[in-house]
Amino acid sequence: MAFYKRSVFLINPSFQLKFSLIVTSLIFVSNMIYPWFIYDFFTTANAGNLNPKSVVIFLLIVQFFVSVLVMISLIFFTHKIAGPMYKLKNHLTDIREGKPISQLTFRNGDYFQDVAEEVSLFLETVSSNQENDFQYVEEVSLYIENLSTVVPDDKKPVLNEISRRLLDIKSRYKKSL
Numbered sequence: 001m002a003f004y005k006r007s008v009f010l011i012n013p014s015f016q017l018k019f020s021l022i023v024t025s026l027i028f029v030s031n032m033i034y035p036w037f038i039y040d041f042f043t044t045a046n047a048g049n050l051n052p053k054s055v056v057i058f059l060l061i062v063q064f065f066v067s068v069l070v071m072i073s074l075i076f077f078t079h080k081i082a083g084p085m086y087k088l089k090n091h092l093t094d095i096r097e098g099k100p101i102s103q104l105t106f107r108n109g110d111y112f113q114d115v116a117e118e119v120s121l122f123l124e125t126v127s128s129n130q131e132n133d134f135q136y137v138e139e140v141s142l143y144i145e146n147l148s149t150v151v152p153d154d155k156k157p158v159l160n161e162i163s164r165r166l167l168d169i170k171s172r173y174k175k176s177l
Contacts, residue, residue, distance in 0.1 A: 015111055019077070026073055030066040037062060084110045088119065101127045134170065141166045 010016055037059055084106045091104050103120045106113055141163065148159050 019081075022077055023074065026070045030070055033062065033066055034059070080110050081112070083107065084112045084116065088115065091119070095123070137166055137169050141170070 087106060088104065091102075095101055101123045104116045104123070105120075106116045144159055144163050144166065148156060148163075151159060
């Protein structure tokens with residue numbers, strides 16, 4: 001396999017920069033809490049009113065709640081990413097399983113709206129090509145039927161096989177159209 005090296009890191013700059021800024025901001029804010037608590041600890045400890053074990057336990061509790069808050073924030077943010085990918089996967093699975101080709105849309109506010117538009121255009125093109133191919137298969141089937149009346153008997157098995165295969169193709173197209 002050929003060696004592949006990335007040369008462009010910002011493929012979708014608005015998304016990547018916003019995501020990076022949000023995660024960095026959450027980490028920055030959560031990290032800003034500790035200096036405040038540690039300053040408060042030293043101020044209180046100098047006054048002689050604080051047990052060091054209770055301070056450590058308190059800081060661990062604060063760390064836990066800040067981590068949970070960051071995690072919940074990221075879950076809500078990544079939902080706008082994971083949701084569209086989940087919908088895209090289900091949409092493509094439905095089409096593969098024979099459901100009609102339909103337009104793909106994401107919720108307002110979800111990321112990758114351009115992907116939904118491109119997938120919809122692609123599926124529209126595939127559907128149009130299928131319709132054209134189906135019409136051509138119909139025409140060929142009629143030609144084969146007409147030919148079967150004038151073809152010698154020793155060639156009819158070949159035409160019958162071609163007709164059978166065309167029927168298979170038509171049945172697949174009818175499922176997806």
